[in-house]
Amino acid sequence: MANKSRESETYLVAKEHLPRHVGIIMDGNGRWAKKRGLPRTAGHARGAKVFKEIALYCADRGVKAVTFYAFSTENWKRPPDEVSTLMSLLRDCLEDGLEHYRRKNVRAHIIGDAEQLPASLREMIDEVEKSYTQNTGMILNVALNYGGRAEIVRAVQNIAAEAAAGRLSPESVTEETVEQNLYTAGQPPLDLVIRPSGEERLSNFMLWQSAYSEFWFSDVLWPDFTKDDLERAFRDFENRNRRFGGI
Ligand code: IPE
Ligand code: IPE
Ligand code: MG
Numbered sequence: 001m002a003n004k005s006r007e008s009e010t011y012l013v014a015k016e017h018l019p020r021h022v023g024i025i026m027d028g029n030g031r032w033a034k035k036r037g038l039p040r041t042a043g044h045a046r047g048a049k050v051f052k053e054i055a056l057y058c059a060d061r062g063v064k065a066v067t068f069y070a071f072s073t074e075n076w077k078r079p080p081d082e083v084s085t086l087m088s089l090l091r092d093c094l095e096d097g098l099e100h101y102r103r104k105n106v107r108a109h110i111i112g113d114a115e116q117l118p119a120s121l122r123e124m125i126d127e128v129e130k131s132y133t134q135n136t137g138m139i140l141n142v143a144l145n146y147g148g149r150a151e152i153v154r155a156v157q158n159i160a161a162e163a164a165a166g167r168l169s170p171e172s173v174t175e176e177t178v179e180q181n182l183y184t185a186g187q188p189p190l191d192l193v194i195r196p197s198g199e200e201r202l203s204n205f206m207l208w209q210s211a212y213s214e215f216w217f218s219d220v221l222w223p224d225f226t227k228d229d230l231e232r233a234f235r236d237f238e239n240r241n242r243r244f245g246g247i
Contacts, residue, residue: 013234019191021065022058023213025205026051028197028221035221041085046223048093055097055140057227059104065139065187067111069205073147084118090144091121094128101128105137111183112146113154139187146183148207155181184209192237196220196229214240 026047033043051068058066070090076083094108101108109132110125117125125144132139158181162168168177179185190206190213198219202210216233218225 009235010231011235012231013238015062017238018061018063018234019214019237020063020188021067021190021192021209022063023067023069023190023193023206023210024054025069025193025195025203026222026225027195027199027203029223031197032221032223040082043221043223044082044086044089048089050223050225051093052097052100054225054227054230055106056100056104057230059106059138059140063138065141067141067143067184067190067206069143069146069203071112071144071146072204073113073145073150074204087118087121090142091118091124094121094124094142098128098131101131101135101140105135106140107132107135107137108140108142109183110144111141111151112144113150114145116145141184141187143205147204148202149204151182151206152178152208178208182208189213192216192233194218194230194233196222196225212242212244214242 029043029047030040031043032046033040036042051070055066055068071086075086078086094110097108100106108128110128114122114125121144155178159168159173159177163170163173184206189211190209192215193202193205193210193213194216195201196218198217200215200217214237216236218229218233220229
């Protein structure tokens with residue numbers, strides 16, 4: 001199967017056949033480090049490098065939107081020193097990205113609840129978000145303290161507040177209303193979700209946006225993930241038969 005093997009074909013999928021929106025669940029940093037007798041944080045540092053590389057490659061490749069799952073609402077359960085290392089890595093990673101986003105016309109957008117994040121990270125988020133309004137190229141969402149359920153709850157709260165204020169009638173709420181109240185309002189739905197590390201689950205990632213996405217799983221650990229792996233996922237995606245409930 002194309003998603004199990006790392007060999008063979010090398011052609012590049014034509015731009016018009018690429019997924020419009022790719023979701024990437026960056027998983028396996030801890031196991032990568034453990035295999036080498038290193039602390040888990042060494043895996044995160046390596047994973048951050050791979051994130052930068054793959055994000056910029058997606059922009060070069062002509063992907064319209066990509067979302068990287070970096071920290072979930074459940075990841076607070078981890079030991080405090082791992083969480084704080086992750087927060088500072090994420091801050092540095094965003095800072096490092098600023099110049100690249102400018103040069104590659106990337107619109108970076110941080111999705112999730114920023115309120116609980118450290119102040120230094122929040123300040124960097126404000127800086128990075130400027131690219132979202134100023135630039136016109138690929139959308140790069142970074143999911144940070146993000147949960148799919150929390151995102152839907154937030155949308156419901158916004159809609160309920162509009163209804164309570166008399167600006168919206170409950171009967172007029174449609175799928176579009178919900179969509180417009182997600183962090184990804186106006187973006188294409190997820191065409192493809194990639195999860196390395198051998199786990200085959202969503203872990204609360206983009207529940208609404210993944211309703212009809214294709215999935216691509218691989219045993220490779222995120223710090224070992226390469227552009228070739230991404231291209232393999234694209235080739236596999238191109239050959240999927242998407243029916244959306246039709247025939
Ligand atoms: C992904 O790698 C990074 C985050 C979830 C923040 P993990 O840290 O989950 O690595 P494993 O799954 O323990 O190997
Ligand atoms: C999912 O990975 C979250 C991110 C990649 C940010 P986890 O490692 O937290 O997921 P579970 O716990 O294995 O489901
Ligand atoms: Mg994990």
